[in-house]
Amino acid sequence: MRALCWNGKNDIRCETVPDPSIEDRRDVILRVTACAICGSDLHLMDGQMPTMERGDVLGHEFMGEVVEVGSPDHVLKKGDRVVVPFNINCGECRMCRMGNWASCLRSNPNGEMAAKQFGYPTAGLFGYSHLTGGFAGGQAEYVRVPMADVGPMKVPDGMSDEQALFLSDIxxxxxxxxxxxxxxxxxxxxxxxxxxxxxxxxxxxxxxxxxxxxxxxxxxxxxxxxxxxxxxxxxxxxxxxxxxxxxxxxxxxxxxxxxxxxxxxxxxxxxxxxxxxxxxxxxxxxxxxxxxxxxxxxxxxxxxxxxxxxxxxxxxxxxxxxxxxxxxxxxGQTHVKRWLDELTGYIERGTIDPTFLITHRSSDLAQGPDLYKTFRDKQDGCVKVVFHL
CATH class of the missing domain: 3.40.50.720 (NAD(P)-binding Rossmann-like Domain)
Known part of the structure:
Protein backbone atom coordinates (compact mmCIF):
# COMPACT_ATOMS: atom_id res chain seq x y z
CA MET A 1 0.00 0.00 0.00
CA ARG A 2 0.98 3.65 -0.29
CA ALA A 3 1.66 5.77 2.77
CA LEU A 4 3.27 9.05 3.79
CA CYS A 5 6.50 8.27 5.63
CA TRP A 6 9.02 10.24 7.70
CA ASN A 7 12.57 9.96 6.43
CA GLY A 8 14.31 12.66 8.41
CA LYS A 9 13.90 16.35 9.08
CA ASN A 10 11.87 18.01 6.31
CA ASP A 11 11.85 14.74 4.36
CA ILE A 12 8.33 13.33 3.93
CA ARG A 13 7.88 10.78 1.15
CA CYS A 14 5.01 8.84 -0.36
CA GLU A 15 6.26 5.26 -0.30
CA THR A 16 5.06 1.72 -0.86
CA VAL A 17 5.03 -0.14 2.47
CA PRO A 18 3.67 -3.54 3.61
CA ASP A 19 -0.07 -3.77 4.20
CA PRO A 20 -0.99 -3.92 7.90
CA SER A 21 -2.22 -7.20 9.38
CA ILE A 22 -4.17 -8.32 12.42
CA GLU A 23 -1.89 -8.82 15.43
CA ASP A 24 -4.42 -9.20 18.25
CA ARG A 25 -8.06 -10.22 18.57
CA ARG A 26 -8.97 -6.64 19.53
CA ASP A 27 -7.50 -5.23 16.29
CA VAL A 28 -9.29 -4.11 13.18
CA ILE A 29 -7.91 -3.13 9.79
CA LEU A 30 -9.38 0.00 8.23
CA ARG A 31 -9.43 1.01 4.62
CA VAL A 32 -8.77 4.71 5.06
CA THR A 33 -11.36 6.86 3.32
CA ALA A 34 -10.22 10.24 4.64
CA CYS A 35 -7.19 11.56 6.51
CA ALA A 36 -5.63 14.93 7.21
CA ILE A 37 -2.36 16.66 7.94
CA CYS A 38 -2.35 18.05 11.47
CA GLY A 39 -0.29 20.93 12.82
CA SER A 40 1.27 18.42 15.20
CA ASP A 41 2.58 16.52 12.18
CA LEU A 42 4.69 19.58 11.39
CA HIS A 43 6.57 19.04 14.67
CA LEU A 44 7.61 15.66 13.28
CA MET A 45 8.46 17.11 9.88
CA ASP A 46 10.62 19.76 11.50
CA GLY A 47 12.47 17.21 13.62
CA GLN A 48 11.17 18.59 16.90
CA MET A 49 9.95 15.30 18.38
CA PRO A 50 12.46 12.61 19.43
CA THR A 51 12.47 8.88 18.60
CA MET A 52 11.21 9.11 15.02
CA GLU A 53 12.67 6.45 12.72
CA ARG A 54 13.06 6.43 8.96
CA GLY A 55 10.06 4.89 7.26
CA ASP A 56 7.61 5.63 10.08
CA VAL A 57 4.08 6.05 8.67
CA LEU A 58 2.60 9.38 9.67
CA GLY A 59 -0.92 10.55 10.43
CA HIS A 60 -3.22 10.57 13.45
CA GLU A 61 -6.34 12.14 11.92
CA PHE A 62 -8.12 9.48 9.92
CA MET A 63 -11.31 7.50 9.45
CA GLY A 64 -12.41 4.67 7.25
CA GLU A 65 -14.23 1.40 6.64
CA VAL A 66 -13.54 -1.76 8.63
CA VAL A 67 -12.28 -4.46 6.26
CA GLU A 68 -10.97 -7.03 8.75
CA VAL A 69 -11.59 -7.77 12.43
CA GLY A 70 -9.48 -9.63 14.95
CA SER A 71 -12.23 -11.90 16.26
CA PRO A 72 -15.72 -13.03 15.22
CA ASP A 73 -17.26 -11.43 18.31
CA HIS A 74 -15.61 -8.03 17.82
CA VAL A 75 -17.87 -5.04 18.55
CA LEU A 76 -16.99 -3.70 15.10
CA LYS A 77 -17.97 -5.52 11.93
CA LYS A 78 -16.75 -5.52 8.36
CA GLY A 79 -18.27 -2.58 6.55
CA ASP A 80 -18.63 -0.38 9.64
CA ARG A 81 -17.66 3.23 8.99
CA VAL A 82 -15.69 4.63 11.91
CA VAL A 83 -13.67 7.64 13.00
CA VAL A 84 -10.66 6.87 15.20
CA PRO A 85 -9.36 8.98 18.12
CA PHE A 86 -5.69 9.81 17.75
CA ASN A 87 -4.91 8.30 21.15
CA ILE A 88 -5.27 4.58 21.78
CA ASN A 89 -7.30 3.46 24.80
CA CYS A 90 -7.22 0.10 26.57
CA GLY A 91 -10.50 0.80 28.39
CA GLU A 92 -9.31 -1.20 31.41
CA CYS A 93 -6.66 0.80 33.31
CA ARG A 94 -7.51 3.27 36.07
CA MET A 95 -7.02 6.26 33.78
CA CYS A 96 -9.43 4.90 31.16
CA ARG A 97 -11.99 4.03 33.83
CA MET A 98 -11.77 7.64 35.04
CA GLY A 99 -12.37 8.95 31.52
CA ASN A 100 -8.79 10.22 31.21
CA TRP A 101 -8.47 8.50 27.86
CA ALA A 102 -5.32 10.35 26.74
CA SER A 103 -3.55 9.13 29.88
CA CYS A 104 -4.10 5.41 29.23
CA LEU A 105 -1.45 3.40 31.06
CA ARG A 106 -1.50 0.27 28.91
CA SER A 107 -1.79 1.26 25.25
CA ASN A 108 1.83 2.37 24.77
CA PRO A 109 4.19 -0.61 24.34
CA ASN A 110 7.06 1.84 24.90
CA GLY A 111 5.58 3.13 28.14
CA GLU A 112 8.87 2.71 30.00
CA MET A 113 10.56 5.02 27.50
CA ALA A 114 7.86 7.63 28.05
CA ALA A 115 8.08 7.22 31.82
CA LYS A 116 11.79 8.05 31.77
CA GLN A 117 10.97 11.40 30.19
CA PHE A 118 7.62 12.23 31.79
CA GLY A 119 7.53 10.24 35.03
CA TYR A 120 4.86 7.70 34.05
CA PRO A 121 3.75 5.91 30.86
CA THR A 122 1.67 7.93 28.42
CA ALA A 123 -0.92 6.66 25.96
CA GLY A 124 -0.10 5.20 22.60
CA LEU A 125 -0.65 7.56 19.68
CA PHE A 126 -0.99 6.85 15.97
CA GLY A 127 1.90 7.96 13.77
CA TYR A 128 3.63 10.03 16.42
CA SER A 129 7.10 8.67 17.26
CA HIS A 130 8.28 5.62 19.16
CA LEU A 131 8.01 7.52 22.41
CA THR A 132 4.24 7.10 21.98
CA GLY A 133 4.37 3.49 20.85
CA GLY A 134 5.70 3.49 17.30
CA PHE A 135 2.24 2.80 15.86
CA ALA A 136 1.84 3.27 12.11
CA GLY A 137 -0.35 6.24 11.29
CA GLY A 138 -3.34 6.74 9.05
CA GLN A 139 -1.92 8.82 6.19
CA ALA A 140 -2.06 5.58 4.28
CA GLU A 141 -4.43 3.41 2.30
CA TYR A 142 -4.87 0.99 5.21
CA VAL A 143 -4.14 1.11 8.93
CA ARG A 144 -4.19 -1.32 11.85
CA VAL A 145 -6.23 -0.03 14.79
CA PRO A 146 -5.30 -1.78 18.06
CA MET A 147 -7.73 -1.95 20.99
CA ALA A 148 -10.39 -1.06 18.44
CA ASP A 149 -13.19 -2.28 20.71
CA VAL A 150 -12.76 0.91 22.79
CA GLY A 151 -11.76 4.04 20.87
CA PRO A 152 -13.32 4.09 17.38
CA MET A 153 -16.81 5.57 16.98
CA LYS A 154 -19.28 4.46 14.34
CA VAL A 155 -20.12 7.42 12.14
CA PRO A 156 -23.85 8.27 12.13
CA ASP A 157 -25.78 7.68 8.93
CA GLY A 158 -25.92 10.80 6.82
CA MET A 159 -22.74 12.35 8.22
CA SER A 160 -20.10 12.96 5.55
CA ASP A 161 -16.44 12.03 5.90
CA GLU A 162 -15.50 15.70 6.11
CA GLN A 163 -18.00 16.30 8.90
CA ALA A 164 -16.75 13.30 10.89
CA LEU A 165 -13.01 13.35 10.21
CA PHE A 166 -12.01 16.07 12.66
CA LEU A 167 -13.65 14.21 15.55
CA SER A 168 -10.41 12.21 15.47
CA ASP A 169 -8.42 15.11 16.94
CA ILE A 170 -8.67 18.83 16.24
CA GLY A 332 -2.60 17.54 28.20
CA GLN A 333 -3.34 15.44 25.17
CA THR A 334 -7.04 15.43 24.36
CA HIS A 335 -9.37 12.89 25.95
CA VAL A 336 -11.06 12.49 22.57
CA LYS A 337 -13.52 9.79 23.60
CA ARG A 338 -14.81 11.98 26.45
CA TRP A 339 -16.21 14.53 23.99
CA LEU A 340 -17.36 12.44 21.02
CA ASP A 341 -21.07 12.09 21.79
CA GLU A 342 -21.50 15.77 22.66
CA LEU A 343 -19.64 17.04 19.60
CA THR A 344 -21.37 14.60 17.26
CA GLY A 345 -24.66 16.08 18.45
CA TYR A 346 -23.47 19.62 17.72
CA ILE A 347 -22.47 18.56 14.20
CA GLU A 348 -25.76 16.79 13.54
CA ARG A 349 -27.74 19.83 14.73
CA GLY A 350 -25.66 22.18 12.61
CA THR A 351 -24.31 24.14 15.58
CA ILE A 352 -20.76 23.29 14.52
CA ASP A 353 -19.72 22.88 10.90
CA PRO A 354 -16.24 21.31 11.06
CA THR A 355 -15.66 21.71 7.32
CA PHE A 356 -15.34 25.50 7.25
CA LEU A 357 -11.56 25.45 7.68
CA ILE A 358 -10.71 22.96 4.89
CA THR A 359 -8.72 24.80 2.23
CA HIS A 360 -6.97 21.98 0.35
CA ARG A 361 -8.25 18.59 -0.78
CA SER A 362 -6.51 15.77 -2.59
CA SER A 363 -7.27 12.22 -3.66
CA ASP A 364 -3.62 11.31 -4.18
CA LEU A 365 -1.18 10.59 -1.35
CA ALA A 366 1.64 11.25 -3.82
CA GLN A 367 0.81 14.93 -3.42
CA GLY A 368 1.37 14.61 0.32
CA PRO A 369 5.02 15.75 0.51
CA ASP A 370 4.24 18.94 -1.40
CA LEU A 371 1.10 19.58 0.64
CA TYR A 372 3.09 19.15 3.85
CA LYS A 373 5.36 21.97 2.66
CA THR A 374 2.40 24.10 1.57
CA PHE A 375 0.82 23.70 5.00
CA ARG A 376 4.06 24.31 6.89
CA ASP A 377 4.90 27.43 4.89
CA LYS A 378 1.29 28.72 4.98
CA GLN A 379 1.35 29.06 1.21
CA ASP A 380 -1.68 29.31 -1.06
CA GLY A 381 -3.91 30.21 1.90
CA CYS A 382 -3.43 26.70 3.32
CA VAL A 383 -5.13 26.10 6.67
CA LYS A 384 -6.20 22.44 6.51
CA VAL A 385 -5.39 19.60 4.12
CA VAL A 386 -7.73 16.63 3.70
CA PHE A 387 -7.10 13.51 1.61
CA HIS A 388 -10.06 11.52 0.25
CA LEU A 389 -8.86 8.05 -0.66
Whole structure:
Protein backbone atom coordinates (compact mmCIF):
# COMPACT_ATOMS: atom_id res chain seq x y z
CA MET A 1 0.00 0.00 0.00
CA ARG A 2 0.98 3.65 -0.29
CA ALA A 3 1.66 5.77 2.77
CA LEU A 4 3.27 9.05 3.79
CA CYS A 5 6.50 8.27 5.63
CA TRP A 6 9.02 10.24 7.70
CA ASN A 7 12.57 9.96 6.43
CA GLY A 8 14.31 12.66 8.41
CA LYS A 9 13.90 16.35 9.08
CA ASN A 10 11.87 18.01 6.31
CA ASP A 11 11.85 14.74 4.36
CA ILE A 12 8.33 13.33 3.93
CA ARG A 13 7.88 10.78 1.15
CA CYS A 14 5.01 8.84 -0.36
CA GLU A 15 6.26 5.26 -0.30
CA THR A 16 5.06 1.72 -0.86
CA VAL A 17 5.03 -0.14 2.47
CA PRO A 18 3.67 -3.54 3.61
CA ASP A 19 -0.07 -3.77 4.20
CA PRO A 20 -0.99 -3.92 7.90
CA SER A 21 -2.22 -7.20 9.38
CA ILE A 22 -4.17 -8.32 12.42
CA GLU A 23 -1.89 -8.82 15.43
CA ASP A 24 -4.42 -9.20 18.25
CA ARG A 25 -8.06 -10.22 18.57
CA ARG A 26 -8.97 -6.64 19.53
CA ASP A 27 -7.50 -5.23 16.29
CA VAL A 28 -9.29 -4.11 13.18
CA ILE A 29 -7.91 -3.13 9.79
CA LEU A 30 -9.38 0.00 8.23
CA ARG A 31 -9.43 1.01 4.62
CA VAL A 32 -8.77 4.71 5.06
CA THR A 33 -11.36 6.86 3.32
CA ALA A 34 -10.22 10.24 4.64
CA CYS A 35 -7.19 11.56 6.51
CA ALA A 36 -5.63 14.93 7.21
CA ILE A 37 -2.36 16.66 7.94
CA CYS A 38 -2.35 18.05 11.47
CA GLY A 39 -0.29 20.93 12.82
CA SER A 40 1.27 18.42 15.20
CA ASP A 41 2.58 16.52 12.18
CA LEU A 42 4.69 19.58 11.39
CA HIS A 43 6.57 19.04 14.67
CA LEU A 44 7.61 15.66 13.28
CA MET A 45 8.46 17.11 9.88
CA ASP A 46 10.62 19.76 11.50
CA GLY A 47 12.47 17.21 13.62
CA GLN A 48 11.17 18.59 16.90
CA MET A 49 9.95 15.30 18.38
CA PRO A 50 12.46 12.61 19.43
CA THR A 51 12.47 8.88 18.60
CA MET A 52 11.21 9.11 15.02
CA GLU A 53 12.67 6.45 12.72
CA ARG A 54 13.06 6.43 8.96
CA GLY A 55 10.06 4.89 7.26
CA ASP A 56 7.61 5.63 10.08
CA VAL A 57 4.08 6.05 8.67
CA LEU A 58 2.60 9.38 9.67
CA GLY A 59 -0.92 10.55 10.43
CA HIS A 60 -3.22 10.57 13.45
CA GLU A 61 -6.34 12.14 11.92
CA PHE A 62 -8.12 9.48 9.92
CA MET A 63 -11.31 7.50 9.45
CA GLY A 64 -12.41 4.67 7.25
CA GLU A 65 -14.23 1.40 6.64
CA VAL A 66 -13.54 -1.76 8.63
CA VAL A 67 -12.28 -4.46 6.26
CA GLU A 68 -10.97 -7.03 8.75
CA VAL A 69 -11.59 -7.77 12.43
CA GLY A 70 -9.48 -9.63 14.95
CA SER A 71 -12.23 -11.90 16.26
CA PRO A 72 -15.72 -13.03 15.22
CA ASP A 73 -17.26 -11.43 18.31
CA HIS A 74 -15.61 -8.03 17.82
CA VAL A 75 -17.87 -5.04 18.55
CA LEU A 76 -16.99 -3.70 15.10
CA LYS A 77 -17.97 -5.52 11.93
CA LYS A 78 -16.75 -5.52 8.36
CA GLY A 79 -18.27 -2.58 6.55
CA ASP A 80 -18.63 -0.38 9.64
CA ARG A 81 -17.66 3.23 8.99
CA VAL A 82 -15.69 4.63 11.91
CA VAL A 83 -13.67 7.64 13.00
CA VAL A 84 -10.66 6.87 15.20
CA PRO A 85 -9.36 8.98 18.12
CA PHE A 86 -5.69 9.81 17.75
CA ASN A 87 -4.91 8.30 21.15
CA ILE A 88 -5.27 4.58 21.78
CA ASN A 89 -7.30 3.46 24.80
CA CYS A 90 -7.22 0.10 26.57
CA GLY A 91 -10.50 0.80 28.39
CA GLU A 92 -9.31 -1.20 31.41
CA CYS A 93 -6.66 0.80 33.31
CA ARG A 94 -7.51 3.27 36.07
CA MET A 95 -7.02 6.26 33.78
CA CYS A 96 -9.43 4.90 31.16
CA ARG A 97 -11.99 4.03 33.83
CA MET A 98 -11.77 7.64 35.04
CA GLY A 99 -12.37 8.95 31.52
CA ASN A 100 -8.79 10.22 31.21
CA TRP A 101 -8.47 8.50 27.86
CA ALA A 102 -5.32 10.35 26.74
CA SER A 103 -3.55 9.13 29.88
CA CYS A 104 -4.10 5.41 29.23
CA LEU A 105 -1.45 3.40 31.06
CA ARG A 106 -1.50 0.27 28.91
CA SER A 107 -1.79 1.26 25.25
CA ASN A 108 1.83 2.37 24.77
CA PRO A 109 4.19 -0.61 24.34
CA ASN A 110 7.06 1.84 24.90
CA GLY A 111 5.58 3.13 28.14
CA GLU A 112 8.87 2.71 30.00
CA MET A 113 10.56 5.02 27.50
CA ALA A 114 7.86 7.63 28.05
CA ALA A 115 8.08 7.22 31.82
CA LYS A 116 11.79 8.05 31.77
CA GLN A 117 10.97 11.40 30.19
CA PHE A 118 7.62 12.23 31.79
CA GLY A 119 7.53 10.24 35.03
CA TYR A 120 4.86 7.70 34.05
CA PRO A 121 3.75 5.91 30.86
CA THR A 122 1.67 7.93 28.42
CA ALA A 123 -0.92 6.66 25.96
CA GLY A 124 -0.10 5.20 22.60
CA LEU A 125 -0.65 7.56 19.68
CA PHE A 126 -0.99 6.85 15.97
CA GLY A 127 1.90 7.96 13.77
CA TYR A 128 3.63 10.03 16.42
CA SER A 129 7.10 8.67 17.26
CA HIS A 130 8.28 5.62 19.16
CA LEU A 131 8.01 7.52 22.41
CA THR A 132 4.24 7.10 21.98
CA GLY A 133 4.37 3.49 20.85
CA GLY A 134 5.70 3.49 17.30
CA PHE A 135 2.24 2.80 15.86
CA ALA A 136 1.84 3.27 12.11
CA GLY A 137 -0.35 6.24 11.29
CA GLY A 138 -3.34 6.74 9.05
CA GLN A 139 -1.92 8.82 6.19
CA ALA A 140 -2.06 5.58 4.28
CA GLU A 141 -4.43 3.41 2.30
CA TYR A 142 -4.87 0.99 5.21
CA VAL A 143 -4.14 1.11 8.93
CA ARG A 144 -4.19 -1.32 11.85
CA VAL A 145 -6.23 -0.03 14.79
CA PRO A 146 -5.30 -1.78 18.06
CA MET A 147 -7.73 -1.95 20.99
CA ALA A 148 -10.39 -1.06 18.44
CA ASP A 149 -13.19 -2.28 20.71
CA VAL A 150 -12.76 0.91 22.79
CA GLY A 151 -11.76 4.04 20.87
CA PRO A 152 -13.32 4.09 17.38
CA MET A 153 -16.81 5.57 16.98
CA LYS A 154 -19.28 4.46 14.34
CA VAL A 155 -20.12 7.42 12.14
CA PRO A 156 -23.85 8.27 12.13
CA ASP A 157 -25.78 7.68 8.93
CA GLY A 158 -25.92 10.80 6.82
CA MET A 159 -22.74 12.35 8.22
CA SER A 160 -20.10 12.96 5.55
CA ASP A 161 -16.44 12.03 5.90
CA GLU A 162 -15.50 15.70 6.11
CA GLN A 163 -18.00 16.30 8.90
CA ALA A 164 -16.75 13.30 10.89
CA LEU A 165 -13.01 13.35 10.21
CA PHE A 166 -12.01 16.07 12.66
CA LEU A 167 -13.65 14.21 15.55
CA SER A 168 -10.41 12.21 15.47
CA ASP A 169 -8.42 15.11 16.94
CA ILE A 170 -8.67 18.83 16.24
CA UNK A 171 -12.35 19.42 17.02
CA UNK A 172 -12.22 17.68 20.43
CA UNK A 173 -8.85 19.34 21.05
CA UNK A 174 -10.25 22.81 20.48
CA UNK A 175 -13.32 21.92 22.54
CA UNK A 176 -11.30 20.57 25.47
CA UNK A 177 -9.09 23.66 25.39
CA UNK A 178 -12.16 25.85 25.83
CA UNK A 179 -13.75 23.49 28.37
CA UNK A 180 -10.61 23.74 30.49
CA UNK A 181 -11.30 27.50 30.72
CA UNK A 182 -14.43 26.72 32.78
CA UNK A 183 -16.62 29.05 30.73
CA UNK A 184 -20.07 29.76 32.10
CA UNK A 185 -21.01 32.63 29.79
CA UNK A 186 -19.89 36.24 29.47
CA UNK A 187 -16.14 35.67 29.82
CA UNK A 188 -13.23 37.12 27.88
CA UNK A 189 -10.91 34.56 26.26
CA UNK A 190 -7.72 35.19 24.29
CA UNK A 191 -6.47 32.50 21.92
CA UNK A 192 -2.94 32.44 20.52
CA UNK A 193 -2.91 30.90 17.05
CA UNK A 194 -5.77 30.56 14.56
CA UNK A 195 -4.65 27.38 12.91
CA UNK A 196 -7.09 24.44 12.87
CA UNK A 197 -7.04 23.82 16.65
CA UNK A 198 -7.18 27.54 17.37
CA UNK A 199 -10.16 27.98 15.06
CA UNK A 200 -12.03 25.17 16.80
CA UNK A 201 -11.09 26.63 20.19
CA UNK A 202 -12.58 29.94 19.04
CA UNK A 203 -15.75 28.21 17.82
CA UNK A 204 -15.98 26.20 21.03
CA UNK A 205 -15.59 29.28 23.22
CA UNK A 206 -18.37 30.95 21.24
CA UNK A 207 -20.67 27.94 21.68
CA UNK A 208 -19.88 27.94 25.41
CA UNK A 209 -20.96 31.56 25.71
CA UNK A 210 -17.76 33.61 25.89
CA UNK A 211 -18.61 37.26 25.29
CA UNK A 212 -15.24 38.55 24.05
CA UNK A 213 -12.97 36.23 22.05
CA UNK A 214 -9.58 37.61 21.05
CA UNK A 215 -7.54 35.81 18.39
CA UNK A 216 -3.80 36.48 18.09
CA UNK A 217 -2.72 35.58 14.57
CA UNK A 218 -0.45 36.95 11.83
CA UNK A 219 -1.77 35.19 8.69
CA UNK A 220 -4.52 37.06 6.85
CA UNK A 221 -6.49 33.98 5.78
CA UNK A 222 -6.52 32.65 9.33
CA UNK A 223 -7.55 36.04 10.68
CA UNK A 224 -10.60 35.93 8.40
CA UNK A 225 -11.47 32.39 9.48
CA UNK A 226 -11.05 33.41 13.12
CA UNK A 227 -13.73 36.06 12.67
CA UNK A 228 -15.93 33.52 10.91
CA UNK A 229 -15.48 31.11 13.83
CA UNK A 230 -16.57 33.75 16.34
CA UNK A 231 -13.60 35.95 17.25
CA UNK A 232 -14.76 39.43 18.26
CA UNK A 233 -11.26 40.88 18.04
CA UNK A 234 -8.17 39.91 16.05
CA UNK A 235 -4.67 41.06 16.99
CA UNK A 236 -1.81 40.83 14.49
CA UNK A 237 1.40 40.57 16.55
CA UNK A 238 3.50 41.46 13.51
CA UNK A 239 1.99 44.96 13.45
CA UNK A 240 0.53 45.49 16.95
CA UNK A 241 1.68 45.28 20.55
CA UNK A 242 -0.24 42.28 21.84
CA UNK A 243 -0.14 43.23 25.51
CA UNK A 244 -1.23 46.80 24.90
CA UNK A 245 -4.10 45.74 22.63
CA UNK A 246 -5.28 43.12 25.15
CA UNK A 247 -5.18 45.67 27.96
CA UNK A 248 -7.16 48.09 25.81
CA UNK A 249 -9.81 45.50 24.90
CA UNK A 250 -10.16 44.25 28.49
CA UNK A 251 -10.02 47.68 30.16
CA UNK A 252 -6.67 46.86 31.68
CA UNK A 253 -7.97 43.73 33.48
CA UNK A 254 -6.78 40.96 31.18
CA UNK A 255 -8.69 37.96 29.78
CA UNK A 256 -10.36 35.52 32.15
CA UNK A 257 -8.63 32.71 30.29
CA UNK A 258 -6.00 32.27 27.61
CA UNK A 259 -5.43 29.34 25.26
CA UNK A 260 -2.10 28.32 23.70
CA UNK A 261 -2.86 26.83 20.28
CA UNK A 262 0.70 27.42 19.06
CA UNK A 263 2.90 25.29 21.30
CA UNK A 264 6.54 24.72 20.45
CA UNK A 265 6.13 26.38 17.03
CA UNK A 266 5.65 29.88 18.48
CA UNK A 267 7.81 32.69 17.17
CA UNK A 268 8.57 36.09 18.63
CA UNK A 269 11.81 37.93 18.98
CA UNK A 270 11.17 41.28 20.61
CA UNK A 271 11.37 42.51 24.18
CA UNK A 272 12.33 40.46 27.22
CA UNK A 273 10.10 37.52 26.25
CA UNK A 274 11.65 37.45 22.79
CA UNK A 275 15.12 37.33 24.34
CA UNK A 276 14.10 34.40 26.56
CA UNK A 277 12.66 32.59 23.53
CA UNK A 278 15.84 33.16 21.52
CA UNK A 279 18.03 31.81 24.34
CA UNK A 280 15.82 28.74 24.69
CA UNK A 281 15.99 28.00 20.96
CA UNK A 282 19.78 28.20 21.06
CA UNK A 283 19.84 25.80 24.01
CA UNK A 284 17.45 23.20 22.63
CA UNK A 285 16.79 24.03 18.95
CA UNK A 286 13.26 22.74 19.45
CA UNK A 287 11.03 24.31 22.09
CA UNK A 288 9.94 27.91 21.52
CA UNK A 289 8.16 29.29 24.58
CA UNK A 290 7.35 32.80 23.39
CA UNK A 291 3.56 32.39 23.10
CA UNK A 292 3.27 30.59 26.44
CA UNK A 293 5.31 33.28 28.19
CA UNK A 294 3.18 36.01 26.65
CA UNK A 295 -0.04 34.27 27.68
CA UNK A 296 1.10 34.02 31.29
CA UNK A 297 1.82 37.74 31.25
CA UNK A 298 -1.48 38.64 29.56
CA UNK A 299 -4.06 36.63 31.54
CA UNK A 300 -5.76 38.34 34.46
CA UNK A 301 -4.95 37.57 38.08
CA UNK A 302 -6.48 34.24 39.17
CA UNK A 303 -7.07 33.41 35.49
CA UNK A 304 -6.76 30.12 33.61
CA UNK A 305 -4.02 29.15 31.14
CA UNK A 306 -5.18 26.34 28.86
CA UNK A 307 -2.43 24.65 26.84
CA UNK A 308 -3.51 22.27 24.05
CA UNK A 309 -0.38 23.23 22.10
CA UNK A 310 2.23 20.48 21.88
CA UNK A 311 5.54 20.66 23.74
CA UNK A 312 8.09 17.86 23.61
CA UNK A 313 10.54 18.90 26.31
CA UNK A 314 11.46 21.46 28.96
CA UNK A 315 10.65 25.15 28.52
CA UNK A 316 11.31 28.05 30.89
CA UNK A 317 8.08 29.23 32.52
CA UNK A 318 7.73 32.41 34.59
CA UNK A 319 6.66 30.66 37.78
CA UNK A 320 6.86 33.99 39.56
CA UNK A 321 3.95 35.23 37.46
CA UNK A 322 2.09 31.93 37.87
CA UNK A 323 2.38 32.05 41.65
CA UNK A 324 2.00 35.77 42.27
CA UNK A 325 -1.02 36.04 39.96
CA UNK A 326 -2.57 32.81 41.26
CA UNK A 327 -2.91 31.20 37.84
CA UNK A 328 -4.33 27.80 37.00
CA UNK A 329 -2.58 25.90 34.18
CA UNK A 330 -4.42 23.05 32.49
CA UNK A 331 -2.98 20.99 29.67
CA GLY A 332 -2.60 17.54 28.20
CA GLN A 333 -3.34 15.44 25.17
CA THR A 334 -7.04 15.43 24.36
CA HIS A 335 -9.37 12.89 25.95
CA VAL A 336 -11.06 12.49 22.57
CA LYS A 337 -13.52 9.79 23.60
CA ARG A 338 -14.81 11.98 26.45
CA TRP A 339 -16.21 14.53 23.99
CA LEU A 340 -17.36 12.44 21.02
CA ASP A 341 -21.07 12.09 21.79
CA GLU A 342 -21.50 15.77 22.66
CA LEU A 343 -19.64 17.04 19.60
CA THR A 344 -21.37 14.60 17.26
CA GLY A 345 -24.66 16.08 18.45
CA TYR A 346 -23.47 19.62 17.72
CA ILE A 347 -22.47 18.56 14.20
CA GLU A 348 -25.76 16.79 13.54
CA ARG A 349 -27.74 19.83 14.73
CA GLY A 350 -25.66 22.18 12.61
CA THR A 351 -24.31 24.14 15.58
CA ILE A 352 -20.76 23.29 14.52
CA ASP A 353 -19.72 22.88 10.90
CA PRO A 354 -16.24 21.31 11.06
CA THR A 355 -15.66 21.71 7.32
CA PHE A 356 -15.34 25.50 7.25
CA LEU A 357 -11.56 25.45 7.68
CA ILE A 358 -10.71 22.96 4.89
CA THR A 359 -8.72 24.80 2.23
CA HIS A 360 -6.97 21.98 0.35
CA ARG A 361 -8.25 18.59 -0.78
CA SER A 362 -6.51 15.77 -2.59
CA SER A 363 -7.27 12.22 -3.66
CA ASP A 364 -3.62 11.31 -4.18
CA LEU A 365 -1.18 10.59 -1.35
CA ALA A 366 1.64 11.25 -3.82
CA GLN A 367 0.81 14.93 -3.42
CA GLY A 368 1.37 14.61 0.32
CA PRO A 369 5.02 15.75 0.51
CA ASP A 370 4.24 18.94 -1.40
CA LEU A 371 1.10 19.58 0.64
CA TYR A 372 3.09 19.15 3.85
CA LYS A 373 5.36 21.97 2.66
CA THR A 374 2.40 24.10 1.57
CA PHE A 375 0.82 23.70 5.00
CA ARG A 376 4.06 24.31 6.89
CA ASP A 377 4.90 27.43 4.89
CA LYS A 378 1.29 28.72 4.98
CA GLN A 379 1.35 29.06 1.21
CA ASP A 380 -1.68 29.31 -1.06
CA GLY A 381 -3.91 30.21 1.90
CA CYS A 382 -3.43 26.70 3.32
CA VAL A 383 -5.13 26.10 6.67
CA LYS A 384 -6.20 22.44 6.51
CA VAL A 385 -5.39 19.60 4.12
CA VAL A 386 -7.73 16.63 3.70
CA PHE A 387 -7.10 13.51 1.61
CA HIS A 388 -10.06 11.52 0.25
CA LEU A 389 -8.86 8.05 -0.66
Missing amino acids: LPTGWQAAAYCELKGGETVAIWGAGPVGLFAIKSAAVMGAEIIIAIETVAERQSLARLAGATHVIDPSTEDVMERIKDITRNEGPDAVIDCVGMESDGHHGVLGAISTIQEKLTSTQRPFALQQMIQAVRNSGIVSVPGVYGGPVPVNMGAVVQKGLTIRS
